Amino acid sequence: MADNIINFIIPFLIDQIADDDDDCMAVNMLKAQLDNGIIRKKREKCHGFFERTVPSLFPDTFRRFFRVSRGTAEVLCQHLGRCRELKKREYRGGREELATDKKVLITLRYLASQENTMEISDRFGITEYTFLKHKEKVIHCINNNLLGKFIKWPSDAEMNTIAHQFNDIGAYNFPGVVGAIDGSHIPIEPPSENPNSYYNRKRFHSIILQGICKDDLQFIHTNIGWPGRVHDAKVLKNSSIWTDGYQKCRFGQNHLLGDAAYPLKVWLITPYRDTGRLTRQQKYFNKCLASKRQVIERAFGLLKGRFRRLKHINNRSVISICDSIQAACVLHNICIQNGEDIEEFLEQEDQNEDQVLNPVNIAENDADGAIKRINITNLLSN
Template identity: 55%
Template sequence: MGALVSSKPVMRRSYGRRTPIRARNKCNGLYTGKSNMAAQGPLLPAIIGYGLFQLFEDDEEEKLQLYLLQTELESARKERVKTQGYFEVTIPRYLPDTFQRFFRVSRNTFEILCQQLGACPEMRTRLYRGGREELHSIKKVLLVLRYLASQETILEISDKFNVTEYTLLKYRRQVLEAVYNNMMGRIITWPTQNELPDVAQRFNDMGQYQFPGVIGAIDGTHIPIEAPRENPQAYFNRKKFHSVILQAVCKDNLEIIDINVGWPGRVHDAKVLRNSTVWEDGDRISGYGRFHLIGDGAYPLKRWLLTPFRDNGHLTAEQKKFNKSLSSKRQVIERSFGLLKGRFRRLKHINMIDIKEICNVVCTAVVFHNICISNGENLEEFMEEDDDLMPPINPLFDQQERNAEGALKRFNMANRLRFL
């Protein structure tokens, strides 16, 4: 894919329309781009040396100093001490709590991941025809889990597992592509129409306040990244750091059922929504008015998406109760983001500049997040407050996007909540 242009997200490769990365059912809009980072890894000292020689090409003394620096870098690479027996000896001896603390999943969930990934064509071990032998699929999954679970550098992880940086980057890409090609559509998916009443009932029973008909909560969060090569200013958000936006819808149990990832951090929540499958299919997936999503004031009011009354200082008692009830239910998406980023700490800052690679990392973390939840690993110990939520800034939608059906539905719901 080509370079991004101002305020445009990563684009999908098919389906005829240019739309941002998103995943629902067959994971509409995701890419299968390949990174060239792996090829760059071993050449880093040479690349540094070449670039700096060009910079100081007229200064012989500088050339000599830079040559010595390059030599030291190459020597340091050769003298690195890799951990011996970590995969073969140390990890099998980990107690369950230690394994979970280090890889952020239980051994049981890890076995499920290995089983599902092992069935993917991308993960099949090729016949050995000489050269460096391919890693076992279990080691590949552990490498990627540790990468997602930590903020360790590629160098630190590769040394720990006694592999080269090139090998780590190669198999990271392989696992991420296997997740995209084979697991996204199965793991990140909306409830069926038959399941919607049960989802709504669980939402209504959750917490102190009732709010009938909710099948999901929607919000966006920033994923901090390095400044991209193309249009870095578009990714510099209002919180003063570079990011891509992850829009997600989650159920009452924190499982994420829809994502849209890749829009630049400067873009508003509402614009991300407008360019997502939720916007296109919102009325249908909510049963044509029977059910609804809930969101904050950054989103437009629709029949299938209820938002708070704007507090102008003159809200009625019914409107205040509506807002309080909606807010109490909507906290589930904030908790889902908190668990996602608390478990997979790589999402606190992805040290990459390739947007396609960044989105692939985020999508894989969401898939693993859902598998953990489906396996009963909704662990409060990993829960952290998400400081990167999108601020509810949307000054125009009250005038431009107040859907009449949505306004009527919200009015009726506020009156209904008086008696609940």
């Protein structure tokens, strides 16, 4: 029992320290000591961790360890318990299959931390093969069975509500907004194939997550998989929202908000490019737009703060990486819908350099979008 507590406490303390970016050096030193044996850490499986230790965790401890509340974990188990792939088969001798809730918790721990395969499998008293097999199954079930339920485009009635709620954010008005769009780089190991294409302008390998969120930080659309070197505008043009955006935004009645990396469309409103000649009204428009668009940066900050696997995915399979990112986005929405505290794990998202270094060519803007932006500018100035 004492070994179980030690094997839980040391990684948990690392988690606590890692929540403060200023203590990253301390985390790295502690991990190095563990790896080098300066702090004794004998490799042995934690027998009874799931059966005895997890049920006895205080609610706050459970939440910080798995990055979701016990209630949300139970809701997730209920949803996934209906999946045929995760149902416990009838025992017919040999090693007994893992319970569904254990499969779910090992997957949550994987997404919640930067622990490696060996550490997670030892903690839960299973082999690395068993961990990898069930982690992949749970992620597969989340994406196949829950994605369409929890990440979906709003109905007409919902868009009316979202537009009103967007307008109420902050001190500035901005009519007709049903979502904010941006791209976020997810750091990865260099993939086995074409690693150079994943090396981005920030000088690390990444996969791009394009997300659209509503006012409460829930994603309503995601597009995952483009290499980090690709510009945001190209990612957009190769996603379904580029084809469907006009219709999804009720034929231009509503719109998304994007930064200067995106082309101006009647369904996608972007700021005026600042060449030093902006009018007072145009500057005010840009200020209003920025105040509403920050929700997507907050959504990415919350996603990565809660599911810290997305801070660096140590995997060379692009398909597996994309699956993990997608599952984290689904779980992100489930957490918000289940009333999880948004502020607890919210972190600052780095500004997207595409909007600063590579604004879109003005020639790509369309006339209807330009007219709509002028009309909104005049409306906001009155």
